[in-house]
Amino acid sequence: MLSHAPQSPTQVGAAFQAALDRFDPHRRPLILGHFDADGLSAVAILAQALQRAGRPADIRVLGKGENPWSPDLRQELDARQPGGLVVTDLGVRDGDILPGVATVLVDHHVPTGQPGDATVISGNGWVPEPTSSLLAYWCAQAVAPADDLLWLAALGLIGDMAEGNLPELAEAQSRYGKTALRDAVSLVNAPRRTAAADAGPALALLMKCTSPKDLLKGGHPETEQLRAAKAEVAAALDGAKRIGPKVRGDVAMIRFASACQIHPLIAQSWRGRLKDKIVLAVNTGYRPGWIHFAARTATGVNLIDFLARHRPPGAGTEYGSGHVQATGGALRPADWNEFAARIGFPEEKVPE
Numbered sequence: 092m093l094s095h096a097p098q099s100p101t102q103v104g105a106a107f108q109a110a111l112d113r114f115d116p117h118r119r120p121l122i123l124g125h126f127d128a129d130g131l132s133a134v135a136i137l138a139q140a141l142q143r144a145g146r147p148a149d150i151r152v153l154g155k156g157e158n159p160w161s162p163d164l165r166q167e168l169d170a171r172q173p174g175g176l177v178v179t180d181l182g183v184r185d186g187d188i189l190p191g192v193a194t195v196l197v198d199h200h201v202p203t204g205q206p207g208d209a210t211v212i213s214g215n216g217w218v219p220e221p222t223s224s225l226l227a228y229w230c231a232q233a234v235a236p237a238d239d240l241l242w243l244a245a246l247g248l249i250g251d252m253a254e255g256n257l258p259e260l261a262e263a264q265s266r267y268g269k270t271a272l273r274d275a276v277s278l279v280n281a282p283r284r285t286a287a288a289d290a291g292p293a294l295a296l297l298m299k300c301t302s303p304k305d306l307l308k309g310g311h312p313e314t315e316q317l318r319a320a321k322a323e324v325a326a327a328l329d330g331a332k333r334i335g336p337k338v339r340g341d342v343a344m345i346r347f348a349s350a351c352q353i354h355p356l357i358a359q360s361w362r363g364r365l366k367d368k369i370v371l372a373v374n375t376g377y378r379p380g381w382i383h384f385a386a387r388t389a390t391g392v393n394l395i396d397f398l399a400r401h402r403p404p405g406a407g408t409e410y411g412s413g414h415v416q417a418t419g420g421a422l423r424p425a426d427w428n429e430f431a432a433r434i435g436f437p438e439e440k441v442p443e
Contacts (some may be wrong), residue, residue, distance in 0.1 A: 104233025114175030128250030130180030139229030286350035348376030
């Protein structure tokens with residue numbers, strides 16, 4: 092690992108420029124990103140900055156259940172032969188994503204390992220914490236004019252943190268309007284929560300729009316696609332909200348089956364009502380062959396540590412990364428059954 096957690100925007104920019112200097116200039120770099128508002132905004136910022144700097148990049152947004160350290164994705168990346176990898180909002184884990192290819196990780200989640208020879212630009216541990224999109228904005232400023240991309244950084248900040256004492260967020264709210272930014276976040280986040288989980292229309296809007304109001308006003312076919320996605324998610328959420336929790340000790344579990352990624356929303360909605368519990372929203376229908384869950388709490392308990400203590404032996408990289416107060420995971424049925432028993436819900440097992 093070449094660098095870790097620069098502690099100022101200037102240091103972030105310098106670390107990013109140094110990472111780019113290690114890329115193969117004769118091949119296009121590849122940007123990998125998460126499909127939520129923070130990840131998509133970071134991707135859009137980085138792609139536009141590299142284009143302006145004369146280093147156009149390809150883009151690959153990861154979808155349901157994908158992570159860049161998986162063997163399947165490594166095989167895909169190896170076939171692409173990129174000149175370098177820019178990986179944003181996808182975590183910091185053990186090992187090289189693509190051995191022999193210069194890599195920079197732009198992220199703010201709790202690191203769970205040492206990512207080989209990658210350059211790490213991490214916002215984790217900063218107070219206040221910059222999200223991946225704000226880190227990307229600081230990276231962009233080091234390689235090209237980027238002031239007009241501030242609204243994208245704000246979308247990521249609002250999408251992940253809701254609010255924060257950051258001058259860039261205050262400036263963006265003053266320039267573009269709080270309501271427009273929040274409404275844009277709601278739309279951009281909708282597609283990745285649908286059954287299809289296709290964030291392509293959201294990224295297309297972020298790449299071609301010049302402000303949140305431009306994104307919201309219509310006239311772009313993708314805007315209507317995002318509104319339809321939002322309606323699909325709202326309907327799924329309405330059904331799941333009618334299911335009450337089971338409580339055992341310090342843990343409350345809400346279990347349902349939906350092809351939509353609503354488990355984080357359900358966990359968050361119960362977090363405020365069950366202030367003395369660890370809330371687990373468990374979705375058995377999100378992805379065939381997997382049990383997905385989101386964990387939230389208002390107790391101050393470190394959820395990363397909680398999940399580590401109860402980790403079943405077969406859990407992989409899909410389990411227990413994120414934030415100390417907002418995490419989750421995905422487990423195969425046998426491992427889910429072991430985990431459910433360990434936390435006091437043996438009757439919540441599923442067929443193996």
